[in-house]
Amino acid sequence: MIDSMLRFARGIQETPERIDLYRTIRGSTIDFDLLRDRKIGMDVGSCEHDLFIMGNDLDLRRALLNLYKNAQEAIQEKGEANGSIFIGIDRKEIAHNGAAVPQSFAQITVQDNGKGMTRETKERLFTPFFTTKTGQGQDGNGVGMMNVKAAVERCGGFIELESEFGVGTKFIVNLPLAN
Numbered sequence: 001m002i003d004s005m006l007r008f009a010r011g012i013q014e015t016p017e018r019i020d021l022y023r024t025i026r027g028s029t030i031d032f033d034l035l036r037d038r039k040i041g042m043d044v045g046s047c048e049h050d051l052f053i054m055g056n057d058l059d060l061r062r063a064l065l066n067l068y069k070n071a072q073e074a075i076q077e078k079g080e081a082n083g084s085i086f087i088g089i090d091r092k093e094i095a096h097n098g099a100a101v102p103q104s105f106a107q108i109t110v111q112d113n114g115k116g117m118t119r120e121t122k123e124r125l126f127t128p129f130f131t132t133k134t135g136q137g138q139d140g141n142g143v144g145m146m147n148v149k150a151a152v153e154r155c156g157g158f159i160e161l162e163s164e165f166g167v168g169t170k171f172i173v174n175l176p177l178a179n
């Protein structure tokens, strides 16, 4: 985390490579196994297409790990007994930012049935050092989502979210496909 922050602050970037998104996602779930709460279910969907994007495997894996960690913490904070995290993978044609011609994107969704977010949290989510995890042994730094957004943007992508307080959250990561 510190490492990625420093890299971010210094503006150092690895050269983007053509990466297989399935591999990266598999890598991210293996990383997550180390900190995963076994009471929480985790499922990964699939998609019929090959999905190659331009980016950095480690950078993206770390971003996904931050999303899973937040999902897990939201489930734990809610005290949801049937906690589950679902990772969806899809391919979408999207006309982003009013583009005249839609472009092909890989779409990764990370959905949880955790505590969800208030409107205020949604508005401040990507602000550096914004955290609701203070007190009672919690120690949020408020840097996770800022790093996720930066990593997604380094791949030329964008991130969206749907969240309902008390119900759950879905992050949608859109990454342009490589030719």
Ligand SMILES: Nc1ncnc2c1ncn2[C@@H]1O[C@H](COP(=O)(O)OP(=O)(O)OP(=O)(O)O)[C@@H](O)[C@H]1O
Pocket: 066, 070, 071, 074, 112, 114, 115, 116, 117, 121, 125, 130, 131, 132, 133, 139, 140, 141, 142, 143, 144, 145, 146, 168, 169
């Ligand atoms: N899946 C989620 N469900 C509910 N709230 C979330 C979720 N993801 C993020 N949040 C909210 O957004 C805030 C910011 O998230 P972020 O990951 O940037 O920081 P953090 O998790 O508090 O700390 P850390 O830097 O250790 O990740 C969280 O404190 C939490 O309130």
Ligand SMILES: [Mg+2]
Pocket: 066, 069, 070, 144, 145
């Ligand atoms: Mg976090």
